[in-house]
Amino acid sequence: MGLKRMLNVARDDAGFASEGGASRRTFLKVSAAAGGGLLIGFYLPAVRAAPATAANAGAFAPNAFVLIGRDDTVTLIMPQVEMGQGTYTSMPMLIAEELEVDLGQIALEAAPPDDRRYANSLIGFQVTGGSSSVRAMWEPLRRAGAVARVMLISAAAQGWNVDPTSCRAEKGEVIHGPTGRKLRYGALADTAAALPVPDNVALKDAKAFKLIGTPAKRLDTPDKVNGKALFGIDVKIPGMKIATVAACPVFGGKLARVDDSTAIEIKGVRQVVRLDDAVAVVADHMWAAIQGLAALDIEWDEGPNAKVSSADIVRQMETALQKPGVVGRKDGDVAKAMAGAAMKVEAVYQVPFLAHATMEPMNCTVHVRQDGCDVWVGSQVVSRAQATAAEVTGLPLEQVQVFNHFLGGGFGRRLEVDFVTQAVRIAKQVDGPVKVVWTREEDIQHDIYRPYYYDRMTAGLDAQGLPIAWRHRVTGSSIEARWLPAAMKDGLDTDAVEGAAVELQYAIPNILVDYVRQEPPGLTTGWWRGVGPTHNIFMVESFIDELAAAAKKDPLEYRRALLAKSPRARTVLDLAAEKAGWGQPLPLGVGRGVSLQFAFGTYLSQVAEVAVSKDGEVLIQRVVCAVDCGIIVNPDTVKAQIEGGIILGLTAAQFGEITLKNGRVEQSNFNDYRALRINEAPTIEVHLVISAEAPGGIGEPGTVGIAPAVANAIFAATGKRIRKLPVKDQLRSA
Amino acid sequence: MVTLQINGNEHRLDIPEDMPLLWVLRDVVGLTGTKFGCGIAQCGACTVHIDGRPIRSCVIPAAGLADRTITTIEAIGETPSGRKVQQAWLDVEVIQCGYCQSGQIMSAAALLANNPNPSDADIDAAMSGNICRCGTYQRIRTAIKQAAQPG
Numbered sequence: 001m002g003l004k005r006m007l008n009v010a011r012d013d014a015g016f017a018s019e020g021g022a023s024r025r026t027f028l029k030v031s032a033a034a035g036g037g038l039l040i041g042f043y044l045p046a047v048r049a050a051p052a053t054a055a056n057a058g059a060f061a062p063n064a065f066v067l068i069g070r071d072d073t074v075t076l077i078m079p080q081v082e083m084g085q086g087t088y089t090s091m092p093m094l095i096a097e098e099l100e101v102d103l104g105q106i107a108l109e110a111a112p113p114d115d116r117r118y119a120n121s122l123i124g125f126q127v128t129g130g131s132s133s134v135r136a137m138w139e140p141l142r143r144a145g146a147v148a149r150v151m152l153i154s155a156a157a158q159g160w161n162v163d164p165t166s167c168r169a170e171k172g173e174v175i176h177g178p179t180g181r182k183l184r185y186g187a188l189a190d191t192a193a194a195l196p197v198p199d200n201v202a203l204k205d206a207k208a209f210k211l212i213g214t215p216a217k218r219l220d221t222p223d224k225v226n227g228k229a230l231f232g233i234d235v236k237i238p239g240m241k242i243a244t245v246a247a248c249p250v251f252g253g254k255l256a257r258v259d260d261s262t263a264i265e266i267k268g269v270r271q272v273v274r275l276d277d278a279v280a281v282v283a284d285h286m287w288a289a290i291q292g293l294a295a296l297d298i299e300w301d302e303g304p305n306a307k308v309s310s311a312d313i314v315r316q317m318e319t320a321l322q323k324p325g326v327v328g329r330k331d332g333d334v335a336k337a338m339a340g341a342a343m344k345v346e347a348v349y350q351v352p353f354l355a356h357a358t359m360e361p362m363n364c365t366v367h368v369r370q371d372g373c374d375v376w377v378g379s380q381v382v383s384r385a386q387a388t389a390a391e392v393t394g395l396p397l398e399q400v401q402v403f404n405h406f407l408g409g410g411f412g413r414r415l416e417v418d419f420v421t422q423a424v425r426i427a428k429q430v431d432g433p434v435k436v437v438w439t440r441e442e443d444i445q446h447d448i449y450r451p452y453y454y455d456r457m458t459a460g461l462d463a464q465g466l467p468i469a470w471r472h473r474v475t476g477s478s479i480e481a482r483w484l485p486a487a488m489k490d491g492l493d494t495d496a497v498e499g500a501a502v503e504l505q506y507a508i509p510n511i512l513v514d515y516v517r518q519e520p521p522g523l524t525t526g527w528w529r530g531v532g533p534t535h536n537i538f539m540v541e542s543f544i545d546e547l548a549a550a551a552k553k554d555p556l557e558y559r560r561a562l563l564a565k566s567p568r569a570r571t572v573l574d575l576a577a578e579k580a581g582w583g584q585p586l587p588l589g590v591g592r593g594v595s596l597q598f599a600f601g602t603y604l605s606q607v608a609e610v611a612v613s614k615d616g617e618v619l620i621q622r623v624v625c626a627v628d629c630g631i632i633v634n635p636d637t638v639k640a641q642i643e644g645g646i647i648l649g650l651t652a653a654q655f656g657e658i659t660l661k662n663g664r665v666e667q668s669n670f671n672d673y674r675a676l677r678i679n680e681a682p683t684i685e686v687h688l689v690i691s692a693e694a695p696g697g698i699g700e701p702g703t704v705g706i707a708p709a710v711a712n713a714i715f716a717a718t719g720k721r722i723r724k725l726p727v728k729d730q731l732r733s734a
Numbered sequence: 735m736v737t738l739q740i741n742g743n744e745h746r747l748d749i750p751e752d753m754p755l756l757w758v759l760r761d762v763v764g765l766t767g768t769k770f771g772c773g774i775a776q777c778g779a780c781t782v783h784i785d786g787r788p789i790r791s792c793v794i795p796a797a798g799l800a801d802r803t804i805t806t807i808e809a810i811g812e813t814p815s816g817r818k819v820q821q822a823w824l825d826v827e828v829i830q831c832g833y834c835q836s837g838q839i840m841s842a843a844a845l846l847a848n849n850p851n852p853s854d855a856d857i858d859a860a861m862s863g864n865i866c867r868c869g870t871y872q873r874i875r876t877a878i879k880q881a882a883q884p885g
Contacts, residue, residue, distance in 0.1 A: 084831030084868045217827070224832030225820040227767015227807035231833060234766035242761060267750060285761035286770070287753045359771050359779060359833040359867050408769070408833030409867050440772045636827055640873070644830055647869025670776040670865060679858035681871040 066095060066148050072172060072186035074099065075107045079118035079126065080133040081380055083407035083414070084644070085699045086637035087133045088220040091141060093633055094134075097211045098145030098204060100169040101185070103219065110404040113386035124486070126383040129415050129527060131600040131697025134633055138695050139203075146201040148192075155191035156183050206631060206692060215636035220406070232378035232405040233363045237433040240365065241270055243426055244289040244437055247278040247446050250302040250663035251523050255279060259297040266292050273429045280426045282434055290439065305663040308522035313660065314350070317454035317518050321348075321475045325514030326490065328474070328497035332510035337469035341460025345550050349457060349539045350724040351707075353520075353658040354450035354528050355665075357673060360408020361443040362419040365435040366427035372399040373424065374433070378407035380414040388417045392424040411648065412527030415483070416448045444673050445665040449658055450528030451476040452520060453496075453535045457543040460510075465551025466561065469510040472500050472539065477525045478517045493517065499533030499704070500540055503598045505569040506562035522663050529648055530703035533599035538725065541595040541708035546721065555712060556582055556594055568628050569598060571689060572605040575626035579687055580607035589613065590621070593712025595705035600697030602629040603689075606646070606705045608682075610713035616731035620650055620682040620710060628689035629696040638698050639686040645702025646684055651676040653707035657726050736797050740765070741809035747796075755791040755799065756780045759806060767807035767836050771865070778864030781837035782806050788844040790863075807836040815846040815881070822881035830868035838864045842878050851882050 067075040076095055082088040092106045111118045111126070118126040122136040149169045156174035157164035166177050173182045206212075223229040248254060258279050260272040268288025273280040281292035338344065365376040366389070373393045379385045382402050389400045407414055423436040438446070453476040460469035478493040487494055492515055501513045528534065548558035556577050563570040573596050582592060590611045597604050609622040625642055632638055655674035659666045667673040711722040720731060738745045740763060749758055759765045759782070768791060771779030775790035782791045783805040810816030819842045822828075829835050838861070845852055845860035852860070857878055866874070 082831075084829075086830075217824075218829070221824055221827065221829045221832065224829045224835055225823050225839060226811055227765070227836055229832055230766070231769075233770065236764060236766070285753075285757050287750065287757040287761070290773075291750075357867060359769070359777070359831065359865070361770065407831060409831045411867070437770070440774075640827060640830060640870075643872055644869035647871060648867065651867075669774055670772050671774065675777075675865045675867060676869075676871075677862045677865060678871040678874060679862040681869075684872055 066099065066144050068148065068152075068185050068189045070186045070189055072105070072184050073107055074101050074105050074172070074185070075109055077109050077111045079111045079120070080137065081110065081128040081378070081382070081404060081407060081410075082220050083128070083378070083380065083410035085133070085641060086218060086634060087128065089216055089218045090134055090633045090637060091137060092219060093211050093216055094137060094141035095145040097209060098142045099149050101172045103211065103216055105172055106219070108219065111382070113383040113402045115383045118383075123484070126381065127415065128380045128410070129412065130531065131602075131699040131701065134695045135601060135697055142203050143201065146203055147197060150198050150201050151192040151195050152185055152188050154195055155188040159183070159191065212631070212633050213635065216634050218637070230405055231360050231408045232365070232376060233360055233408065233435075233437060235365045235376040235405065235435060237365060237367065237376070240433040240435055241282045241284065241430060242286050242289055242435050242437065243273070243280045243282040243430075244286060244293055244439055245278050245280040245422065245426065245442060246293055246296075246298065247422070247442070248300045248302065249445065250300065250305050252305045253277065253303040253663070254301045255298070256301040257299040262297070263292040263295040266295060271430065272296070273426050275422070275425050278422065280436065282426075282430055286437055302663060305522035308663045309661050310659040313452060313520045313522070314454065316520070317452065317475050320516050320518035321454055321456055321473060323516050325473055325516045326492045328492055328501035328513040328515055329504070330512050331508075334469045334471050334510045334512040337510035338458070338460040338471070341469060342463045343461040343465070343550060344458065345461065345547055346456070346458045347543060347546060347723055349455050349542060351453050351535050351538060352656065352725060353452050353523070353525070354652055354656045355444050355447040355658050355667070355673060356409070356411045356413035356528060357444060357670070357675065358407075358409030358411060358413050361438045361440055362413070363435065363437040364420045364423035365433060366423045367433035368393055368424065368427045368430075372401070375400065375402045375420065375424070376405065377402065377420055378405045378414060379417065379420065380407070380410050381417060384417045385420045388421045389424045392421060393428065411529040412531070413447065415527050418448065440670070441668045444668050447658075448524045448526035451479065451525040451535075453539075455539045457539055459543070459547055461547065461551060465547075465553060467506070467508045467547055470506075470508045470512070472513045473516065474500065474514070474536070475516045475518055476535070477519045479526055479531075481517070482524070483526065491517075495532040497532065497536065499536035499597060499599045503533075504540065505566040505596065505598050506544065506559070507565050508562065522660055523665075529645065530700040533597060533700070533704045534649070534707075537595065537597045537599065537704045538707045538711070541597070541705065542711050542721070542723070545593070545708070545712045545715065549715070559594070559596060568603045568693075569596060572596070572603045572626040572628050575687055575689065576605035576607050576624050579626065579685060580609070580622075580624035582607065589717055591713040591716025591718070593709045593714070593716055595709040595712065597701065597705045599704055600701055601694070602627065602696030602698060602701045604628075604701045604705055606709040608706065608709035608713045610710055610717055612714060612717045612731055616729065618654065618714065618727055618731060619680075620654075622683050622685075623706065623709070624685045624687070625702065626687045626689065627698075627701070628691050628693075629698050629701070630691050630693035631695045632688060633695065635688060638688060641698045642686045642702035643684045645700060645704075646706045647676055647681060649703035649706035650682070650710065653710050653725055654727050657728070736800050738796060738799060738804060739802065740804045741806055749796060751797050752795050753797070755782065755794050755796040755804070758796040759791065765806050765808055769833055769836055771834065771837070776865070777834070778837040778841060779834050781840040781864065783810070783840060783844060786844065786847060788841045807840060810840060810843050813843065813847065816843040818881040819843045819846060819877070822877040826873050826877040826880060828870050828873040828877050830870055834864060834866045834868075838866065838874055842874070842881070845878065846881055852878065
């Protein structure tokens with residue numbers, strides 16, 4: 001999501017910062033709960049440093065911290081949320097590496113909302129998304145660990161009256177080398193807390209890493225095999241009621257009238273709450289709420305979008321494609337090169353709206369009181385959850401507490417707070433805490449959808465068939481304009497062209513990439529795993545395959561010829577091809593397709609092996625993936641993220657499509673919004689490149705390149721080019 | 735009133751006739767390990783065992799289960815196959831977000847209790863009713879095979 005740009009935004013813009021009161025209060029609470037001890041903060045470049053003592057810790061402005069208790073507990077307040085991507089292990093690994101503690105010693109706590117302490121330096125506020133956690137926290141979390149270690153060593157040396165350089169830290173203890181004397185960290189915490197924070201501490205050389213780079217066991221999973229782990233939906237508050245909700249089925253519509261006389265008679269139903277655009281039934285349990293909702297007689301004022309259909313939206317995009325765009329990349333003179341080309345190739349590609357369908361449906365528990373508001377939720381943006389609750393209730397920020405939980409999937413859906421806003425609006429009318437849980441139907445039909453993109457690709461080839469001109473026009477809605485306007489650059493949505501513009505790896509002398517913004521009526525669009533690159537890499541990697549075919553060249557060799565200046569890209573391409581057995585014969589009806597990408601700071605190539613039956617049924621048999629994500633923190637997590645990302649991308653490529661008719665989303669549940677199942681899942685091999693480069697993101701790259709690898713494999717198997725996703729039954733009639 | 739045997743405990747409950755077991759477990763008994771995913775037996779997140787068989791609790795009324803043995807994720811570790819599956823899940827690092835995994839583990843434990851050495855086709859048949867959006871299928875397959883190993 002235009003992260004390079006956002007880095008600058010982060011430094012320039014403190015617009016999301018909360019005030020000191022809430023931070024101080026929350027901090028002191030955490031500190032007291034842990035029984036005092038040493039607290040270490042660390043700083044964003046823009047934030048002023050302050051001494052690290054427990055007494056004045058509230059004056060700190062760190063974005064996360066380590067707390068060492070007198071009882072030897074090491075608590076990491078987790079600024080990044082856990083939604084399956086392994087941050088609750090990789091973040092502690094960074095600290096533990098420098099702090100010299102075993103991972104098993106660390107306790108984790110979800111950070112409270114606080115954009116000053118917990119800002120993601122790549123995006124500018126407290127957010128988990130954009131495959132950014134390791135990239136943003138790589139340096140600050142190691143530094144926090146190192147500072148703590150240095151201070152603990154100083155404290156021990158002072159007590160022993162020895163030179164600190166004669167001491168070392170190991171497994172939660174400081175050891176005096178010459179005498180072998182030892183002190184546990186807990187015994188040193190009070191002394192260390194009174195010491196000044198060192199300005200400069202040396203971080204370990206990568207060669208000295210003991211933990212980083214090892215397949216560490218995940219810290220969050222033991223409670224996920226026995227039902228103990230608490231997701232937002234599992235919250236239990238004394239006196240809590242449960243509500244489910246129906247928002248107007250047409251986006252932008254309003255509630256005209258509701259007759260609740262039958263619903264209110266249902267046993268367990270307590271209350272019917274009317275909002276201007278929705279109705280909620282509050283009950284003793286979800287079943288009564290569901291029954292109550294079904295029993296309502298509702299009349300909607302459907303508003304201006306009542307007639308919107310997918311066909312209208314696509315027609316508007318087709319028209320918009322002809323408008324002038326905002327330039328995302330311009331090299332050389334495309335028009336001139338195109339005019340002189342030996343051959344011209346042009347194609348239009350389309351990708352559909354997508355829902356997220358996280359396994360845990362949207363939910364949020366809220367207790368609104370006169371003097372405060374408590375929110376229990378699983379959110380990728382806890383400070384935004386706090387802000388919306390404050391706005392809806394009219395309470396000051398510091399009177400809104402947010403307790404974040406495990407997320408039952410994010411994929412970008414929980415970067416939005418629409419469901420939090422709605423839950424607080426409902427809770428305002430309820431006496432006591434209320435848990436608002438969406439049905440799956442509500443979840444699919446009131447998502448914030450991945451944009452529809454409608455792109456035109458044009459290339460001019462020279463006499464040898466190599467591209468001398470490359471023209472890519474992106475048409476779609478702008479997520480940044482709504483979600484993070486500060487990331488927009490002169491009207492350019494940097495996410496909309498990410499993966500296609502500066503990240504394009506192929507050496508082509510004349511390149512023009514531009515963007516036409518076209519907002520669809522009737523729905524809102526947002527982040528979906530892989531964001532801009534998921535759409536752009538499908539277009540780019542499908543089209544480069546078309547060029548290879550037009551030039552009558554092998555698609556792998558064609559790409560290689562354009563990568564002389566991109567050694568990391570060529571390495572992953574070659575590795576994936578070699579491991580996949582590129583060029584080896586395949587049975588009739590089976591094809592191999594390749595894709596290559598650079599996105600989120602990570603290079604990745606995939607080869608998909610796809611069988612297409614005589615009647616057009618598509619089976620993805622095998623996917624081989626090579627990844628260079630720089631220095632790897634937890635290699636097993638990297639592999640898991642690639643494997644899972646590929647499955648999510650495959651689901652979308654094969655079946656994923658949200659369509660509108662009469663302003664309503666036509667899909668409603670897993671029966672008509674299909675998810676890939678185990679019997680349809682390919683074997684996936686992931687090969688990691690050993691690298692000393694800075695870490696790249698890993699949550700999203702796997703999702704990005706699978707669709708073009710599959711589409712190119714279908715072409716290899718059948719000669720049919722897939723230019724519009726999903727594949728669905730496009731091959732059936734062939 | 736209905737009396738349910740859940741994880742070896744007796745619960746006397748005043749619940750509507752048609753109330754699915756899922757909501758009785760989650761909202762009345764307070765066992766939240768069993769998850770709501772779809773409400774129409776499409777995703778398997780709500781899988782529990784009734785007399786040892788995997789059942790989608792979101793569509794089965796609890797009132798009819800008076801003399802049946804109900805086991806949920808909270809107690810599956812007390813069965814031999816459940817314990818092996820949980821351990822294999824951790825050894826193989828199957829889990830990502832974890833939300834569907836209660837249901838996956840319940841389906842896998844039922845499979846292994848009845849079929850100690852399942853083939854790929856057996857695994858497909860037993861597990862294809864459980865959706866995982868994080869895409870952990872390959873590791874689920876590996877973990878089931880590992881749990882099936884003797885010892």
